[in-house]
Amino acid sequence: MRLEYDVTAGDFTRAGNASSAIKKTLKQLGVSPAVIKRVVVAVYEAEVNIVAHSYGGHITAEVAPEGISVVLADTGPGIPDVQKAMQKGFSTASKEVREMGFGAGMGLPNIQENADDLKIETEVGRGTTLTIYIKF
Amino acid sequence: MKMRDIAAAVNGEVLCGAGRLDEEVDYAFASDLMSDVLTIKTNDFLLITGLANVQSVRTAEMSDVEYILFVRGKDVTEEMTGLAEDNGMVVIRTDYSMFKTSGILYGAGLKPVY
Numbered sequence: 001m002r003l004e005y006d007v008t009a010g011d012f013t014r015a016g017n018a019s020s021a022i023k024k025t026l027k028q029l030g031v032s033p034a035v036i037k038r039v040v041v042a043v044y045e046a047e048v049n050i051v052a053h054s055y056g057g058h059i060t061a062e063v064a065p066e067g068i069s070v071v072l073a074d075t076g077p078g079i080p081d082v083q084k085a086m087q088k089g090f091s092t093a094s095k096e097v098r099e100m101g102f103g104a105g106m107g108l109p110n111i112q113e114n115a116d117d118l119k120i121e122t123e124v125g126r127g128t129t130l131t132i133y134i135k136f
Numbered sequence: 137m138k139m140r141d142i143a144a145a146v147n148g149e150v151l152c153g154a155g156r157l158d159e160e161v162d163y164a165f166a167s168d169l170m171s172d173v174l175t176i177k178t179n180d181f182l183l184i185t186g187l188a189n190v191q192s193v194r195t196a197e198m199s200d201v202e203y204i205l206f207v208r209g210k211d212v213t214e215e216m217t218g219l220a221e222d223n224g225m226v227v228i229r230t231d232y233s234m235f236k237t238s239g240i241l242y243g244a245g246l247k248p249v250y
């Protein structure tokens with residue numbers, strides 16, 4: 001099963017819509033709540049990153065009997081130093097983003113922790129693509 | 137601790153889930169940082185936050201957290217209570233500060249998540 005969503009940059013009122021829809025689908029499919037939480041927390045953090053740090057993006061979730069693979073691709077500034085960005089506490093979030101309750105620099109490390117596999121492809125000046133895989 | 141007693145202890149107003157005030161919650165976590173909340177592995181806790189926007193309710197939804205207490209008398213919009221209702225949450229608001237709220241509830245026996 002394939003699910004697709006567009007993500008608009010800067011629109012915090014809608015940030016989480018895709019993650020919420022994925023959550024409902026996994027629930028209907030009878031995936032265990034503990035696994036759903038890991039998927040949804042990882043995807044939500046990545047979705048918020050698109051809203052907060054990029055110019056907009058697209059989410060494609062591929063659900064198979066053995067697991068879920070979610071690709072979150074954005075156009076945007078990219079991440080100059082991925083290793084640094086993966087450190088807890090590192091954030092370049094704007095004041096607006098911080099006012100929304102984000103910008104602790106905890107998102108990427110938390111995605112890493114929840115995912116069975118995380119791939120980050122990024123090009124400065126072009127954009128970033130995260131691929132998150134979680135086994136059921 | 138019963139949600140009803142939590143609401144009473146902080147002189148709180150129940151905005152959502154008034155029918156579920158007999159439910160018990162043992163743990164609480166207080167933060168205005170949503171990514172912080174998203175690192176908590178359990179989901180059976182009361183989220184105490186001064187961040188009153190749609191994203192705080194969203195974060196609770198993603199974390200499977202069913203109990204939210206908004207502090208500092210923040211305005212809770214219809215969009216927020218709507219989202220909370222859709223997800224079957226109990227939402228309480230108090231005028232007390234985060235510190236005062238946490239102190240009272242800690243003293244009343246609510247346990248920290250860590």
Ligand SMILES: Nc1ncnc2c1ncn2[C@@H]1O[C@H](COP(=O)(O)OP(=O)(O)OP(=O)(O)O)[C@@H](O)[C@H]1O
Pocket residue numbers: 045049050052053054074076077078079085086090091092093101102103104105106107108109128171172
């Ligand atoms: N999609 C992206 N495009 C460009 N930069 C990004 C993207 N995702 C993350 N980053 C960069 O990596 C940093 C760390 O990201 P991370 O998600 O860990 O923290 P944050 O978003 O700043 O705060 P938090 O996630 O705790 O709310 C960001 O501050 C930003 O500089």
Ligand SMILES: [Mg+2]
Pocket residue numbers: 045048049102103106107108
């Ligand atoms: Mg982030």
